[in-house]
Amino acid sequence: MRGERAAEDVLPARVTVAAMTSPSADPGPPNGAPGGLADGVDRRDDPLVGDVLVGDVADAGRRDEALAAGDLRQRRITAAYAIAFLVFLAFPAVELWSEGGWRAAVGLPLLALFVLAYAGGYLGRLLGMRAFRWLTRAGPWPWLIGLTALAAGLTAILGLPGLTCLTYVAAGAGATLPTRQSLSAIAACGMAMFIGTLAYTGSWLWASGLAFWTAGIGAIVWGSVAMSRHSDALTRAREEKAELAVELERTRLARDLHDILGHSLTVITVKAELAGRLIDTDPAQAKAEIIDLERLARDALADVRTTVSGYRQLSLPTELIRARKALQSAGITARVPGAADLVDTRLRDLFAWVVREGVTNVVRHSGASTCEITLGADEVVVRDDGTGPGGEMEPGNGLTGLRERARQVGAQATAGRAADGGFELCVRATEPAPPRPTAPSSLATKTQESAR
Incomplete structure (x- = not known):
């Protein structure tokens, strides 16, 4: 019974790697001692060692799915803001409708095409909607060039209100292009807005303000997307570090249990054989060996308990x-x-x-x-x-x-x-x-x- 109670004491030993996501964690125990995992590991409220070592690695796929779900939510938010931003195109649409004539007949379909192309690009590239994937299948540049061409056509019809469509082109560049290309495209849109506004109004103040607005919107979208990418990369790195910590803990347990139990069980085997030989010829010595066997078994259980707890010295x-x-x-x-x-x-x-x-x-x-x-x-x-x-x-x-x-x-x-x-x-x-x-x-x- 005492041996069973000692064995039960071993089982509740627990370990986790949740805190290994801390950037300051160090997976190596100091001075070559087996130790536990690195600083920041909490073993108090976690599953049994075997379960967590196997379970955490087995759950890596589910964690990847969770990361993908979080990334999808961020992309949905970005697409929703981008599409909601189209509400400002209601002003040139109302102007065209009220003016009528050939400008309305050409400008309204052109404006509707711009809205569909802009929204479809976000829905296809960020959300993967099949109906719109073709817009960005060849990459974001053909889509952005198409938007720029539509914006140029609207500018020819509407003048300055059509030129403001460059703001949407800048936002699309910030959302879909790599960093250097994105910033270059945003700067180009801002410069085009400055030159076009100056040509239409002759006002440096208006030209500077609208150029700053265009580049600012593109930069805000780029910053939001870049922050999301960095956050996702950091989360994945932390998850990988946690999985690495699980592997390190498995290695530590295997090594320490081999070293500790191998020695203890070897000595126990030798003493058991000796007690078996002495039981008929020297019962007193055999009894002493059996008592020592019990002590060795208890020591082995204590060693296992401290090893699993991570504090073996x-x-x-x-x-x-x-x-x-x-x-x-x-x-x-x-x-x-x-x-x-x-x-x-x-x-x-x-x-x-x-x-x-x-x-x-x-x-x-x-x-x-x-x-x-x-x-x-x-x-x-x-x-x-x-x-x-x-x-x-x-x-x-x-x-x-x-x-x-x-x-x-x-x-x-x-x-x-x-x-x-x-x-x-x-x-x-x-x-x-x-x-x-x-x-x-x-x-x-x-x-x-x-x-x-």
């Missing part, structure tokens, strides 16, 4: 003690330092993981009779006299995880056959450790051995 002195006990249980002679004072503080967490992974591999794979751990200010070596795996470390195992941890703190991990036989795991800082006060020699050289 190792202590090098503690790992040295655990290594000695694990080697003892496996019947391997252990030469383990009794202190870690000489090790640079920035490397102690990494070296603790090295000791754990190295001893786990010795117990599990090596068939060794002796294992020696040596520590220096910027180096740790785990060496045995067994056979071990041949060649260099292979991707996908715990040694690869050590390489990743080592890179994070500027160190290098190597593993392979030792020069004098056996297997050797070595992690060494690529940058020299800062000078430290000389530790007492008794602490630097103290080792403990235990024979089978």
Whole structure:
């Protein structure tokens, strides 16, 4: 029952990447420690780890759909404002209607064609309405040139009221063209408005005012569209960063669970086998081993709980003690330092993981009779006299995880056959450790051995 309660304690551990959308988030844990996700991650009110790791990635398509829906809403708003702006063309329409004659007969259909072309371009290009897609199928430039030609025809019929149609051309350019082309087209419309108004009225004030109005409307539309594009790009970047954080968390969990459970379960297996052999010949010792098994199982559950919570830290002195006990249980002679004072503080967490992974591999794979751990200010070596795996470390195992941890703190991990036989795991800082006060020699050289 106590084991079941301990297991239940592990399950509520939660993790999310919602806060990873913060631009200040940093996906890498400091000093090579497994840690959690970067700053800003809240694990309090989220689904279970497995669910969120799989679910968030699976929901990426739905998030893209939501982004597309938001973009569609923005495009609808832009099109609605642009079409509503056509209300100002009611004034030249009324003027043509009241004047009658050939100007009305030619001008009203021309004005209606301009309205349909202008509105249709927005509906086809921004909203994708099939009936109007042909207007901008070849791109926005043919559509804008057509609007300009219609505006020129209306100017020839109406004079200055027709010239104001250039304002709509400027707005269309701001909504549909890339930034540089858009600003150039808007400036051209403003200049044409200035020259035309000056020619019709002879007033520099009117010419300047209408030119500023035309260019201003185009610039406002361009700014609104550009802001929408940047907002969409930022939202997509944040979503991609959140998905990347999920992948980083999955990698962290896989690596840490391998390192932690691999060691704990190896020691538990060895002790269980030992208890099985002693149960008939030495029941008292077998009972002691079983009690120790319970302790190891509880420690493993606690390790899993802290790993999933994202706050897993190792202590090098503690790992040295655990290594000695694990080697003892496996019947391997252990030469383990009794202190870690000489090790640079920035490397102690990494070296603790090295000791754990190295001893786990010795117990599990090596068939060794002796294992020696040596520590220096910027180096740790785990060496045995067994056979071990041949060649260099292979991707996908715990040694690869050590390489990743080592890179994070500027160190290098190597593993392979030792020069004098056996297997050797070595992690060494690529940058020299800062000078430290000389530790007492008794602490630097103290080792403990235990024979089978």
